[in-house]
Amino acid sequence: MAKLEExxxxxxxxxxxxxxxxxxxxxxxxxxxxFAAYPGTPSSEISMAMIAAAPKLGFYAEWSTNEKVAxxxxxxxxxxxxxxxxxxxxxxxxxxxxxxxxxxYMGCKGGFVTVVGDDPHCFSSQNEQDSRWLGVSAQFPxxxxxxxxxxxxxxxxxxxxxxxxxxxxxxxxxxxxxHARTDVQFNKFESNFREGEYEKTNRFACLPxxxxxxxxxxxxxxxxxxxxxxTSGFSTIEGPDSHTEFGIITSGISYAYVKDALKxxxxxxxxxxxxxxxxxxxxxILEFAKDxxxxxxxxxxxxxxxxxxxxxxxxxxxxxxIHGKSSEITxxxxxxxxxxxxxxxxxxxxxxxxxxxxxxxxxxxxxxFVPFRPPLFCAGCQHRAAFWELxxxxxxxxxxxxxxxxCYSLDPWVTDTILCMGGGIGMANGFSKVIKDKPIFAYIGDxxxxxxxxxxxxxxVYNKANINILVLDNRMTAMTGFQPNxxxxxxxxxxxxxxxxxxxVVFDPYDFENGKKVFEDxxxxxxxxxIIMRKICANEDWRxxxxxGEKIEVFHIDPEICxxxxxxxxxxxxxxxxxSLDTNxxxxxxSIIDPTMCTGCSVCSQICPVGAISKVDE
Amino acid sequence: MVETYQxxxxxxxxxxxxxxxxxxxxxxxxxGLNVLGSEVxxxxxxxxxxxTNLKIGKxxxxxxxxxxxxxxLVGLEQNESLRYIKYLQPGGTVITSETVLFPITWKKDxxxxxxxxxxxxxxxxxxxxxxxxxxxxxLANQTGLALTQNIVLLGALSQVEGFPITDNELREALxxxxxxxxxxxxxxxxxxxIRAVKT
Numbered sequence: 001m002a003k004l005e006e007x008x009x010x011x012x013x014x015x016x017x018x019x020x021x022x023x024x025x026x027x028x029x030x031x032x033x034x035f036a037a038y039p040g041t042p043s044s045e046i047s048m049a050m051i052a053a054a055p056k057l058g059f060y061a062e063w064s065t066n067e068k069v070a071x072x073x074x075x076x077x078x079x080x081x082x083x084x085x086x087x088x089x090x091x092x093x094x095x096x097x098x099x100x101x102x103x104x105y106m107g108c109k110g111g112f113v114t115v116v117g118d119d120p121h122c123f124s125s126q127n128e129q130d131s132r133w134l135g136v137s138a139q140f141p142x143x144x145x146x147x148x149x150x151x152x153x154x155x156x157x158x159x160x161x162x163x164x165x166x167x168x169x170x171x172x173x174x175x176x177x178x179h180a181r182t183d184v185q186f187n188k189f190e191s192n193f194r195e196g197e198y199e200k201t202n203r204f205a206c207l208p209x210x211x212x213x214x215x216x217x218x219x220x221x222x223x224x225x226x227x228x229x230x231t232s233g234f235s236t237i238e239g240p241d242s243h244t245e246f247g248i249i250t251s252g253i254s255y256a257y258v259k260d261a262l263k264x265x266x267x268x269x270x271x272x273x274x275x276x277x278x279x280x281x282x283x284x285i286l287e288f289a290k291d292x293x294x295x296x297x298x299x300x301x302x303x304x305x306x307x308x309x310x311x312x313x314x315x316x317x318x319x320x321x322i323h324g325k326s327s328e329i330t331x332x333x334x335x336x337x338x339x340x341x342x343x344x345x346x347x348x349x350x351x352x353x354x355x356x357x358x359x360x361x362x363x364x365x366x367x368x369f370v371p372f373r374p375p376l377f378c379a380g381c382q383h384r385a386a387f388w389e390l391x392x393x394x395x396x397x398x399x400x401x402x403x404x405x406x407c408y409s410l411d412p413w414v415t416d417t418i419l420c421m422g423g424g425i426g427m428a429n430g431f432s433k434v435i436k437d438k439p440i441f442a443y444i445g446d447x448x449x450x451x452x453x454x455x456x457x458x459x460x461v462y463n464k465a466n467i468n469i470l471v472l473d474n475r476m477t478a479m480t481g482f483q484p485n486x487x488x489x490x491x492x493x494x495x496x497x498x499x500x501x502x503x504x505v506v507f508d509p510y511d512f513e514n515g516k517k518v519f520e521d522x523x524x525x526x527x528x529x530x531i532i533m534r535k536i537c538a539n540e541d542w543r544x545x546x547x548x549g550e551k552i553e554v555f556h557i558d559p560e561i562c563x564x565x566x567x568x569x570x571x572x573x574x575x576x577x578x579x580s581l582d583t584n585x586x587x588x589x590x591s592i593i594d595p596t597m598c599t600g601c602s603v604c605s606q607i608c609p610v611g612a613i614s615k616v617d618e
Numbered sequence: 619m620v621e622t623y624q625x626x627x628x629x630x631x632x633x634x635x636x637x638x639x640x641x642x643x644x645x646x647x648x649x650g651l652n653v654l655g656s657e658v659x660x661x662x663x664x665x666x667x668x669x670t671n672l673k674i675g676k677x678x679x680x681x682x683x684x685x686x687x688x689x690x691l692v693g694l695e696q697n698e699s700l701r702y703i704k705y706l707q708p709g710g711t712v713i714t715s716e717t718v719l720f721p722i723t724w725k726k727d728x729x730x731x732x733x734x735x736x737x738x739x740x741x742x743x744x745x746x747x748x749x750x751x752x753x754x755x756x757l758a759n760q761t762g763l764a765l766t767q768n769i770v771l772l773g774a775l776s777q778v779e780g781f782p783i784t785d786n787e788l789r790e791a792l793x794x795x796x797x798x799x800x801x802x803x804x805x806x807x808x809x810x811x812i813r814a815v816k817t
Contacts, residue, residue: 016653176680179656180681181639181654182654182655183647183653256681259680337682354686356704366741369738369741371724373630373666374666376665566726575665578731579730589728
């Protein structure tokens with residue numbers, strides 16, 4: 001990743017950076033004064049860069065407890081006249097929806113930009129939500145950059161547009177823009193920070209009578225943006241302008257795929273690229289399409305442009321032949337690439353691409369030799385220890401286990417359900433009301449507990465849910481890159497007690513003996529219990545120690561004592577342990593620990609049935 | 619017109635894939651070329667299979683490399699090289715470490731690693747490619763720092779015909795990217811990688 005000094009340097013420079021860092025730079029160049037966010041892939045690096053830059057440049061930035069709080073924080077700053085921004089992943093935008101569906105009615109003052117990172121292909125997400133639809137349903141102006149450089153420029157412009165029309169703006173990025181790494185031109189900036197001031201007005205209270213008056217005003221503002229769009233530079237047309245047979249309409253990263261696909265096909269076709277996808281630049285679109293026989297839509301996941309623009313065509317009596325999701329030239333799921341787009345274009349405009357039959361044949365012949373390598377708990381992960389202990393006390397078929405979003409989603413033993421942030425406790429509450437013959441468990445991490453777990457816990461206490469809540473408190477938001485969160489300062493045990501939970505226990509997940517007792521006790525208790533397994537994230541702790549040059553006390557396995565039962569490898573599944581390539585004196589394979597991966601957690605030595613595992617020094 | 623050089627780098631999360639991708643992009647930029655790469659963050663660092671795309675040239679558009687279009691594949695782990703060799707264009711080059719890291723799915727089969735080692739060369743050989751097998755683990759251990767396996771492969775890469783960046787340019791980039799106290803071992807690993815391809 002780019003260095004912090006490069007991101008904050010007030011210089012004209014080409015800097016190698018991630019798309020997300022380019023977005024942060026754009027905000028810095030625009031003079032953002034308040035930034036608030038909750039981490040979520042693929043948006044986290046925006047916030048990490050902003051939060052690191054803030055103290056150096058003298059603006060305010062925070063990790064908020066959830067996306068809704070972050071958005072409210074930024075909104076208040078905006079209506080006090082300063083430039084404000086928030087960033088989240090697509091599902092995080094849903095958490096904030098309650099806020100923005102209403103504040104859009106009221107508009108903003110200081111430039112206000114929300115960046116959302118969509119994740120086509122679900123690289124790190126639970127769905128492929130296409131956030132462009134929010135533009136239509138909430139009347140959120142949406143801009144969609146096609147590269148890191150454009151993302152930086154768009155963020156900067158978004159602040160100006162936001163102030164010009166007093167409208168909050170949504171910038172939609174996708175994984176392949178956010179996590180592209182390239183050289184981006186940085187520009188000098190002026191830090192003309194404003195004094196925040198709240199001018200007394202009733203505009204920003206969404207009471208029904210005011211909301212009724214505000215709704216037409218919102219539509220008027222959107223109408224004004226629409227009128228301005230053709231001259232805004234957000235819509236660009238390229239390619240041979242005399243061409244009337246075909247025209248391509250695209251936006252965002254799909255534009256980059258179109259460019260490369262046309263290069264592969266050695267064809268030039270007119271392309272209309274829409275930088276703003278809500279509201280639509282109707283005038284330019286109709287102008288572009290009016291003399292074309294065929295319009296080809298290239299976009300990822302949903303037929304957003306296709307559906308909306310087809311409606312526009314019908315309303316205006318422009319009826320070209322339509323190619324897109326409706327004619328299945330591209331799929332409605334997963335991401336695109338230059339080849340998929342080239343294949344789609346060939347179906348409509350002809351031409352050919354080099355087949356990959358030979359490669360596919362070889363892939364087919366060798367596929368059984370390519371092992372599946374799913375992500376799993378790191379070596380030494382305390383969550384693995386926690387779930388191991390739980391699975392020993394309560395077998396999978398003897399309980400119902402509602403998990404949540406975080407590293408613990410990777411549990412290989414007991415998990416039944418995973419839904420959304422904070423969803424585990426809510427679902428456990430529901431299970432407890434209908435399933436009476438089995439213990440009900442919810443598990444949740446420290447960051448998720450503060451994100452949306454607390455209201456669900458209050459609900460469980462109030463409604464007397466007979467559930468056991470395991471809080472896997474590893475002192476940070478590990479899954480998204482070890483961000484800090486309130487667990488550093490607020491004790492979850494005290495929170496649980498103050499919410500009225502009678503049974504609250506804190507213990508070290510490596511302490512198996514105590515753990516077993518706690519689980520057994522908790523099961524006897526009526527009403528909600530909160531069991532906090534507290535230990536700093538083993539992976540981060542190990543990395544910090546290595547960076548400091550501290551010695552890590554690793555474990556090893558005696559090949560002559562090991563009976564190759566597989567408890568440590570097959571059952572516990574520690575990634576630092578594997579089968580030996582050679583054999584011991586009895587001619588048998590045995591387990592070995594990779595000393596470069598071992599974190600010294602000791603759990604394998606506790607579960608080995610024959611005592612073959614010990615500290616290297618002993 | 620500069621022809622775009624497309625390459626993929628693959629391995630297992632934690633092997634230093636992003637580090638060598640960084641060094642190549644730094645060197646390319648210093649040379650006045652554009653670079654465009656695509657990474658996957660988040661879940662991928664948890665010991666999962668990782669692939670990075672890298673394009674070097676001028677006027678680059680899309681960040682990903684479709685099947686059958688990469689000139690080069692650098693694999694830090696043999697099974698991962700086999701998984702991603704489909705991205706290579708016919709006649710492309712593979713530089714793969716002989717390292718085998720155990721995926722969880724092998725845990726139940728004590729012989730799985732032996733079988734994979736036996737078959738891997740034959741399997742990779744089914745693809746139309748020039749393949750260099752490098753004992754990156756052994757060479758890295760010679761430097762005294764096992765974590766330099768990635769840099770060994772980077773050294774080897776610098777010797778491949780058609781790769782647009784020279785070994786000296788990569789050394790300069792290494793100096794920028796690697797912490798000073800680790801620079802010497804990394805330069806050593808880099809040179810061992812160069813020699814591994816030359817002999």
